[in-house]
Amino acid sequence: MDLDLPPGAEELRARVRGFLAEHAPGGVFPADWNRRLARAGYVAPHWPRPWGLEASPVEQLVIDEELRAARAPRPSNQIGIGWAGPTLLVAGSAGQQERWLPGILDGSEIWCQLFSEPGAGSDLASLTTRAVRDGDEYVVTGQKIWTTFAHQARFGILLARTDPDAEPHRGISYLVCDMRFPGITVRPIRQMNGIADFNEVFLDGVRIPVDHLVGEENDGWRLAKVTLGNERVSLSGEGALWGMGPTAHDLVDLVREHGGAADPLLRQRLAALYVEAEVLRLIRLRTVSARVRGLEPGPEASVRKALADEHGQHVMALAVDLAGAHGMLVDRGPCGSTDPTWPLGFLFSPALTVGGGTAQVQRNIIGERVLGLPRDPEPSRA
Numbered sequence: 273m274d275l276d277l278p279p280g281a282e283e284l285r286a287r288v289r290g291f292l293a294e295h296a297p298g299g300v301f302p303a304d305w306n307r308r309l310a311r312a313g314y315v316a317p318h319w320p321r322p323w324g325l326e327a328s329p330v331e332q333l334v335i336d337e338e339l340r341a342a343r344a345p346r347p348s349n350q351i352g353i354g355w356a357g358p359t360l361l362v363a364g365s366a367g368q369q370e371r372w373l374p375g376i377l378d379g380s381e382i383w384c385q386l387f388s389e390p391g392a393g394s395d396l397a398s399l400t401t402r403a404v405r406d407g408d409e410y411v412v413t414g415q416k417i418w419t420t421f422a423h424q425a426r427f428g429i430l431l432a433r434t435d436p437d438a439e440p441h442r443g444i445s446y447l448v449c450d451m452r453f454p455g456i457t458v459r460p461i462r463q464m465n466g467i468a469d470f471n472e473v474f475l476d477g478v479r480i481p482v483d484h485l486v487g488e489e490n491d492g493w494r495l496a497k498v499t500l501g502n503e504r505v506s507l508s509g510e511g512a513l514w515g516m517g518p519t520a521h522d523l524v525d526l527v528r529e530h531g532g533a534a535d536p537l538l539r540q541r542l543a544a545l546y547v548e549a550e551v552l553r554l555i556r557l558r559t560v561s562a563r564v565r566g567l568e569p570g571p572e573a574s575v576r577k578a579l580a581d582e583h584g585q586h587v588m589a590l591a592v593d594l595a596g597a598h599g600m601l602v603d604r605g606p607c608g609s610t611d612p613t614w615p616l617g618f619l620f621s622p623a624l625t626v627g628g629g630t631a632q633v634q635r636n637i638i639g640e641r642v643l644g645l646p647r648d649p650e651p652s653r654a
């Protein structure tokens with residue numbers, strides 16, 4: 273694995289520093305910073321122009337390093353930037369891209385994902401929300417669940433059945449739903465960390481214009497796979513909570529700074545955690561290295577999500593154990609830390625192996641598509 277930066281990297285680094293000096297002099301970020309960052313192509317540098325910079329993985333690393341070093345804020349629109357936007361890039365019309373991508377990139381329009389239903393999670397293709405064509409509109413009726421950010425979102429990517437007589441995978445269409453359309457009711461679901469990030473969404477005769485259809489009618493399953501592929505990659509960055517939040521290294525640093533791991537068993541777990549984090553880091557670098565050589569990310573991408581989710585749970589569980597009796601309180605972290613990310617992250621961590629494809633489903637994917645094992649039986653296909 274050759275991870276030397278190519279000759280152009282330093283030039284790019286200087287350009288990013290120049291941008292920061294011009295738009296955030298003295299480390300002060302203006303009110304319209306997100307828009308400036310988006311316009312410069314630095315929010316999703318790998319996207320094609322004019323939305324991104326067509327940056328290679330190494331160029332992305334350089335840009336990311338510089339923005340991190342400058343503590344530059346980034347627009348917060350995980351679903352929009354992470355997986356709705358990339359799907360619009362693949363299948364959205366020019367008009368759809370011009371209408372929706374700027375608001376996605378600068379975070380002024382939050383997006384949500386209306387896929388899961390009470391009876392369709394892992395087996396997403398069995399979804400029953402209906403979209404019936406009526407002139408220039410689809411009339412959509414059904415229920416979605418676990419819709420993260422639906423209460424804040426301006427738009428949602430929506431899967432609905434347009435041909436109930438076709439095979440489950442073939443009768444689905446991919447629509448963009450304006451969350452302000454009449455007929456939408458959003459009901460929050462409170463999680464055990466006290467936060468209501470996700471919701472039930474009821475769609476009752478919601479009229480969605482036909483020009484909100486992405487790609488062809490009944491071709492939604494193909495696009496759903498594009499979305500889910502991007503979701504899996506987005507959810508397996510370095511932070512313990514789907515790429516966000518603290519890392520195993522943060523935990524090791526805390527213990528180094530404050531002591532607190534006199535117990536040999538805790539020390540052993542800390543060492544094991546460090547090793548897991550290193551393995552994940554190397555898998556990530558392997559993916560980068562493959563992409564630099566023009567190869568698609570191989571089995572690493574599926575393996576990485578499966579490992580990263582469990583790693584996140586291990587980080588949070590050890591953090592709570594290191595907090596000792598204080599670990600029972602919601603405002604105490606390990607080694608005397610009062611950073612609420614630790615206790616809240618611990619309470620969130622069981623969700624890591626459910627959302628974005630459960631741990632079992634990841635293993636099915638690895639078994640079938642990576643190891644070439646026989647397919648999981650699908651009773652609905654006889």
Ligand SMILES: Cc1cc2nc3c(=O)[nH]c(=O)nc-3n(C[C@H](O)[C@H](O)[C@H](O)COP(=O)(O)OP(=O)(O)OC[C@H]3O[C@@H](n4cnc5c(N)ncnc54)[C@H](O)[C@@H]3O)c2cc1C
Nearest residue numbers: 385386387388393394418419420623626627628630632633
């Ligand atoms: C924090 C969080 C945020 C989420 N945000 C969103 C969102 O924004 N939008 C959205 O649409 N959805 C969202 N989801 C929903 C998520 O996609 C589903 O929870 C997930 O797909 C699993 O579906 P399910 O909950 O219906 O479980 P089920 O599919 O009913 O699974 C139940 C159990 O059966 C197992 N199982 C199912 N099928 C198989 C199989 N073939 N082989 C082996 N085991 C199997 C599963 O692994 C699991 O243990 C979110 C979930 C979480 C936890």
